[in-house]
Amino acid sequence: MRQGTKSMVAQATGLSVATCRSILIDLLNAGELVELDMEESSGGRPAQIYKYNENYAYIVCLIVKAGISYHSITYGVVNLAGEAVEKGELHTETDQMNEGFIIKLIDSLIDNHPQIRAVGIGVPGAVHQGIINVSDIPNLVNVPLADSIRERHGVEVIVENDMNLTVYGLYQKQEYEDEESIIVATFIEGSLPGAGIMIDGHIHRGNTQFAGEIAFLPFGLSHDEQFRLLHNRNTFHSIAARAVSSLIAVMNPETLALTGTLVQPEDVEIIRKECLKYIPEMHMPQMRLLNDPDENYMFGLISMTLESLSYSLQLVEKRW
CATH class of the missing domain: 1.10.10 (Arc Repressor Mutant, subunit A)
Incomplete structure (x- = not known):
């Protein structure tokens, strides 16, 4: 209301x-x-x-992306109604994406918008207790990023896996009446694959928040071999289908969305047919192409950051 x-x-x-x-x-x-x-x-x-008063407090959301020639941060300052107040994008050399680069950006945004009360950061990798332990950006691995920002600015901070946020954003946008299970699997040029998993309406992170790291499935291939086969159109579909079939067999979702620069529209049906070599038809989920992963990613990050703030506004107000 x-x-x-x-x-x-x-x-x-x-x-x-x-x-x-x-x-x-x-x-x-x-x-x-x-x-x-x-x-x-x-x-x-x-x-x-x-x-x-939707401008009573703001949040800042940062999406950190790994690229081949450069890394990037897409950011947005958002009010409590989820409306963008400021947004932008920064690029940097791959070896320059580190804790200092991220904190410098947050410092600047909080200086410009002192009503910021929470920070949400999406990263490509596994995150456990606010610390990234597996990532395509080596400079961020084992860095206590959340604690550093929290201690520096006294704000709420969440650091979350990119695929968890993407599947959460997709789930929130669908406004399901019942708690359902959905998966988003991504195959991106220059990276190994990953997945975000929702089970009965809740993100499945696993014991150490490693769930969805499908590049570690026992394909009998090294990561270098897996990378090479996924980037070859002649072998992409069979490798992708083995990863997707494993997700279906373990999670049995209603919907499985494919995304990433390696996935073309016609690939969805090809991968589905490959999966039928392993999974009976009656257990196959609805398989679709996710055309707007970044939109779902940011929507999930905004939603999760606002939720983290909703429990602490009163405490934060007392601190300020």
């Missing part, structure tokens, strides 16, 4: 009108709400209309 009266909030939440009045006053005093005009009276005392 962008706006409403205390009675409308009470009806929506199931709380008493008195409790809602107390909470609304607290939010108003904190600046998280603003008062609008009184509601038109239908005979009784007119009710006060409150509007949520």
